[in-house]
Amino acid sequence: MSWLRAIGAWLEERLGLRDSIWPVMRHPVPSGARWWYVFGSATLTLFMVQVITGICLALVYVPAPDQAFQSLEYMNYDQYLGWLLRAIHYYAATGMVCMMFVHMTQVFLFGAFKYPRELTWLVGVGLLALTLFMGFSGQVLRWDQDAFWGLNVAASMAGRVPLIGPQVVNLLLGGPAVGAASLSRFFTLHVFIVPALLILLISVHLYLVLKKGISEPPVPGRPVDPKTYEAEYHKVIDKGEPFFPDAVWRDAIVSFVAVVVVVIVAAWLGPYGPRSIPDPTLIQANPRPDWYFLWMFALLALSPPEVETFIMLVFPAVLFGILIAFPFVAGKGERSWRRRPISVLLVIVVFISFVVLTYLGAVAPWSPEMEAWSSTPVPEKMIRWRDAQEPPQWHNVTPEQLQGAVVLQNKNCRDCHALDGKGGQRGPDLTDVATRLTRDQLIRQVIQGGGNMPAYGKQLKPAEVDALVDFLGTLHGGEAPAHSSAPASP
Amino acid sequence: MSQPVDPYEPPPPTSPERRRILQWCAIGLGTLASLILGIPILGYLLGTLINRQRDDWVDLGLVGKFPEKQTVLVNFDLPVLQPWDGDARKASAYVRHKDKTVFTDSAGKFDGGFVVFAVNCAHLGCPVSWFPSSGLFLCPCHGGVYYEDGLRASGPPPRGLYSYEVQFQRPGTPRQVVTPEEYQRMNEEERGTLVLQIKAGHVPTLHDPLRKGDKGDKA
Numbered sequence: 001m002s003w004l005r006a007i008g009a010w011l012e013e014r015l016g017l018r019d020s021i022w023p024v025m026r027h028p029v030p031s032g033a034r035w036w037y038v039f040g041s042a043t044l045t046l047f048m049v050q051v052i053t054g055i056c057l058a059l060v061y062v063p064a065p066d067q068a069f070q071s072l073e074y075m076n077y078d079q080y081l082g083w084l085l086r087a088i089h090y091y092a093a094t095g096m097v098c099m100m101f102v103h104m105t106q107v108f109l110f111g112a113f114k115y116p117r118e119l120t121w122l123v124g125v126g127l128l129a130l131t132l133f134m135g136f137s138g139q140v141l142r143w144d145q146d147a148f149w150g151l152n153v154a155a156s157m158a159g160r161v162p163l164i165g166p167q168v169v170n171l172l173l174g175g176p177a178v179g180a181a182s183l184s185r186f187f188t189l190h191v192f193i194v195p196a197l198l199i200l201l202i203s204v205h206l207y208l209v210l211k212k213g214i215s216e217p218p219v220p221g222r223p224v225d226p227k228t229y230e231a232e233y234h235k236v237i238d239k240g241e242p243f244f245p246d247a248v249w250r251d252a253i254v255s256f257v258a259v260v261v262v263v264i265v266a267a268w269l270g271p272y273g274p275r276s277i278p279d280p281t282l283i284q285a286n287p288r289p290d291w292y293f294l295w296m297f298a299l300l301a302l303s304p305p306e307v308e309t310f311i312m313l314v315f316p317a318v319l320f321g322i323l324i325a326f327p328f329v330a331g332k333g334e335r336s337w338r339r340r341p342i343s344v345l346l347v348i349v350v351f352i353s354f355v356v357l358t359y360l361g362a363v364a365p366w367s368p369e370m371e372a373w374s375s376t377p378v379p380e381k382m383i384r385w386r387d388a389q390e391p392p393q394w395h396n397v398t399p400e401q402l403q404g405a406v407v408l409q410n411k412n413c414r415d416c417h418a419l420d421g422k423g424g425q426r427g428p429d430l431t432d433v434a435t436r437l438t439r440d441q442l443i444r445q446v447i448q449g450g451g452n453m454p455a456y457g458k459q460l461k462p463a464e465v466d467a468l469v470d471f472l473g474t475l476h477g478g479e480a481p482a483h484s485s486a487p488a489s490p
Numbered sequence: 491m492s493q494p495v496d497p498y499e500p501p502p503p504t505s506p507e508r509r510r511i512l513q514w515c516a517i518g519l520g521t522l523a524s525l526i527l528g529i530p531i532l533g534y535l536l537g538t539l540i541n542r543q544r545d546d547w548v549d550l551g552l553v554g555k556f557p558e559k560q561t562v563l564v565n566f567d568l569p570v571l572q573p574w575d576g577d578a579r580k581a582s583a584y585v586r587h588k589d590k591t592v593f594t595d596s597a598g599k600f601d602g603g604f605v606v607f608a609v610n611c612a613h614l615g616c617p618v619s620w621f622p623s624s625g626l627f628l629c630p631c632h633g634g635v636y637y638e639d640g641l642r643a644s645g646p647p648p649r650g651l652y653s654y655e656v657q658f659q660r661p662g663t664p665r666q667v668v669t670p671e672e673y674q675r676m677n678e679e680e681r682g683t684l685v686l687q688i689k690a691g692h693v694p695t696l697h698d699p700l701r702k703g704d705k706g707d708k709a
Contacts, residue, residue, distance in 0.1 A: 066576025148578070149616055152693060153631075156615035159695025166698035167539055176543050176692030179579065180572035279577045281565045283609050283617035286630045300614075301632045305646045368633050370619060411624040416633065426633045454635045454643030459625045 028240035029247045030216035036110070037214065037247075038254040039103035044202065045255035046096035049262065050134075051195065053089040061141070063187035065180050065278070068143040072274045087266035093135060095262050097292050100131055105347055108326070111335030112215040115226045118327030120208040123201055125323045130198050132292070137190040139290045143183060144274035149287035151178050160309045213237060214247075218335035226332060286367065294361030295354050301366045365425035368415040372423045378405045379420045382475065397474055404471025407464045411456065419475075427453060434476035438484050442469045543571065545691035545700075547657065550606070554682025556587040561620050561638060563609075569691045582609045583654065583688065584620055584627075586638065593674060600670040602681075606654040606688050607640050608700060613647040615693070627651065642706075649706030652699050654688035661685050 012018060060079055062071040075082035104124065107113055113121035140147045151173070158172050159165045174181025216236045241247060276282065289297055303311050330343075337344050369376075383405060386392040397405070408414065416426040423429075437445065446465055449455035460468070473481065495501075533540060546569040556562055562585050571579065584607040595601045607627075609617040616631035626643065627636040634645035641650045658668040661683065668676075668684060676684075694700045 064574045064576070065578040066574050152610065152615040155693055156610070156613075156695055159697060162697070165695060169693070169695055169698065170538050170542070171536075173693070175538050175571050176545070177568060177571065177581075178693065179568075179575045181538065183578075277577070279580060280617075281580045281582045283563070283582055283619060284630075285617055287616060301646075305648060308646065308648075366633050367630055368628055370628065370630050373621075373623075412621045412626065412628065415628060449644060452633060452644050454626060454637070456624075458637075 024210060025244035026242040027210065027213075028237045029214040029243050030236050030240050032217045034217065035250055035254075036106050036217075038251045039099050039106055040209075041251040042254050042258045043096055043099040043103055046092050046099060046258060046262070047198065047202070049092045049259060050089065050096065053085055053092065054191065054195075056085045057089055058191060063141065063183050065143065065183055068141070068183060069274055069277060072142065076271055083271050084267060086271035087269065088263060089138075090272045091266045091269070092262045093138060094291070095258060097131065097135060099258065100128065104128065105351075109337040109340075109343065109347060110215065110218050111224070111330075111337070111340065111343075112218075113327050114224045114331050114333070114335060115229055115327075117208070117212050117215060118331055120205060120212065121327050122324060123205045123208065125320065127198065127201050127205065128323075129320065130194055130201065134190060134194055134198070135290060135292055137186045137194070140183070140186040141190055142272075142274050144278050145276035145282065145285045146273075146287045146289075148178060148278040148280065149285050150289060151182060153287065157312045161313060214243075215335075218337070220334070220336040220338045222335070223333045224331075224335055284370065286370075288361075288364075291358065291362075295357035296361075298357040298361035298364075301364070302360070363425075368426050369424040370415060372414040373409055373412040376414055376419075376422050378409065379422070382419065397471065400467050401471040401474055404467035404469070407460070407468045408471060411459065411464075411468075416453070430472065430475055432475055432477045432479060434473050434481045435479050436482055437472075438482045439469060439473055440484070441482075442472050543569070543691065545569070545689045547659075547687045548690045550583065550585060550686045550688060552661075552682060553587075553602070553604075553658065553684045553686055554679075556585055556604070556686070558587050558590050561586040561622065563620065566688075566690070581690065582617070583607060583690075584609065584651075585686070588639075590678060593670065600673070601656055602658055602670075602673055602686075604656050604686060605640065606656055606686075608652040608654065608694050610652065610694055611647060612642070612649045612651060612694075612696070612706060613645070615695075618651070640706075648696065652694035652706065653701065653704065654690060655701045657687050657689075658684040659687060 057075070060071055060075050060082065062068055072086070075086055077083070079085075107121065107124070140151055155169045155173055155178065158168045161168050170176065172182075172185075173179070174185040213233060216233065222232075276285070288294070299315075300308060300311060334340055382397075383402065384394055384396045386394055396402075414423040416424040418424060418429040418431070420431050421429065433442070443465060445453070446460070446468060447455060447457040456465075476482075548566050548569065550564050550566055563582055564585050565580060565582050567579050568575075568581050586605050586607070587603060588605055589603045591603070593600055593603050595605070611618050611629040611631065611634050613629065613632060613634045616629050618627040618629045618634070618636065620627055625638045627638075627640075629635070629645070629647070632646050634647040635643040636647070636651050637643050640653060642648075658673060658681075660666045660668060665685075673681065673684075689700070692698065692700075699706065
């Protein structure tokens with residue numbers, strides 16, 4: 001193998017890597033570094049996976065609306081291992097977002113954003129924003145119904161910007177409506193502009209990490225003081241270990257596991273979508289963002305309409321503002337999470353909110369079930385039932401009550417109201433509505449509506465209202481029906 | 491001009507004057523080159539704003555095809571954005587033939603007895619579905635509801651459905667726009683042969699509805 005060594009020596013004489021790279025690889029890191037510090041490199045590894053798989057996808061994908069869907073179907077079914085590449089790209093995106101949030105949480109709880117690493121944190125916030133944009137634009141490139149209508153939703157949000165709304169929409173879509181220019185725009189952003197920005201910011205981020213050193217594990221009772229920190233840190237580093245190989249082996253193992261898990265999950269679950277054809281005339285669409293934006297979808301759906309524009313446009317800026325403020329508001333002082341109860345509380349609240357909002361976004365109880373009126377029948381036990389006699393006798397509702405049940409279905413009430421748990425979740429379940437509302441209250445509610453319910457007064461004939469309320473009056477499930485407290489007139 | 495410069499000899503000292511002139515020349519030329527390259531590139535990037543595509547009239551079908559007091563979903567093609575738009579060029583609208591005898595809307599503007607709604611919900615743009623049995627439009631995304639006249643019934647939409655500007659043309663070549671007076675004078679059969687048109691092309695948003703000045707009343 002001496003010829004191999006000869007080639008290495010020839011290259012080393014000209015590249016001089018031993019002088020430049022080797023000291024970096026051997027730079028000292030704090031001895032107690034442990035496994036908590038691996039998530040940044042795991043995020044970076046998955047980013048590299050995305051670049052490689054992204055290049056592979058770009059060899060087949062066509063970013064034009066008349067061919068994008070077909071090129072993705074081709075990738076799924078005709079291109080050799082195309083399905084696997086698509087799946088890896090999707091699940092590595094999920095993995096990268098997860099690893100990024102774990103990394104961010106770890107840095108936050110270890111106080112590693114404090115002096116002198118404030119700029120590293122700020123660059124990291126920029127990386128967060130860019131990565132989330134890559135997630136959104138990646139979904140647009142999938143160019144199915146979710147992507148097409150999702151882009152319309154983004155345009156509607158952008159259109160709410162005061163004064164320059166229409167101009168922002170025009171720039172976002174590359175024209176007056178969603179079309180070829182929109183797809184090209186997002187393709188260019190997703191493939192050229194934002195990856196270049198990501199690589200630039202990652203370089204700055206890594207440079208800062210090397211320059212300022214890996215932060216030492218925080219110790220309660222040893223706060224950060226800018227006047228004395230550098231000297232203290234040098235004392236820690238003098239007793240440190242070289243990054244290669246004494247610390248980086250943990251990063252290597254976790255990155256290895258991350259890549260293997262992503263590939264296995266991708267091979268097992270297969271590619272995601274494209275789902276329905278992005279034909280705007282198929283209006284039975286029900287668009288959803290990818291999972292990492294479901295929390296925002298839920299937050300907007302649950303906000304009062306009056307503050308929605310504020311939440312849409314200002315709230316994300318406020319969130320980023322808070323993230324950017326951390327190194328300035330809490331840049332000194334205790335680093336250990338054991339001495340920072342508010343930070344721990346913040347992380348817990350954010351995590352729980354995220355999980356709950358994501359779950360709600362997935363279930364979306366505020367969305368009417370558009371087919372329930374014709375596909376979910378009235379439970380039979382509300383129309384006819386057997387009593388407890390020997391032998392049991394069958395009972396029916398009266399013909400008028402039966403007509404009321406027909407009105408309940410035909411007027412699309414079931415799209416928002418469930419019976420016996422089946423049907424829409426937007427309004428209350430009506431299974432025992434008669435225990436809550438008297439006949440008069442039922443009539444008022446049906447005719448005048450209120451809140452999220454429209455007024456049905458003009459949509460129903462008086463006879464239909466009577467029949468409907470008659471039927472609803474039977475829905476008290478054996479309990480005592482509601483009655484008004486006002487005494488009956490003598 | 492003179493003898494070649496010897497790289498091993500120290501260079502002759504430059505006067506501060508000359509240095510300053512060369513410095514400003516470099517900055518000036520650099521700025522000039524940046525502007526000559528940059529301004530056209532910026533113009534290209536903002537091209538969709540500078541060279542705005544206008545809405546255009548689109549045929550929806552013959553007036554006689556739309557029964558009175560019914561809301562019908564029609565498909566049409568948006569004015570061409572780019573030749574490879576594919577399916578993205580398709581669009582839909584709800585045509586409601588309100589009345590065979592009243593030809594103005596509530597504000598007194600001529601509409602030939604028709605109102606044409608965009609499928610985009612006024613809340614965040616999801617496509618709404620028409621339910622003829624209850625006479626309501628329902629939006630699947632956040633449960634916005636509209637009445638048959640487009641007014642907001644309930645839910646998060648901040649206004650009623652967006653409606654298009656309409657006009658009527660006599661078929662044949664060349665096409666002729668029918669004035670409101672001519673329309674009123676025609677009998678029902680003649681009116682049925684006219685072509686219903688809408689001015690379409692851009693996606694409606696809160697500050698950019700389909701018709702100028704359309705504030706979209708809530709119910």
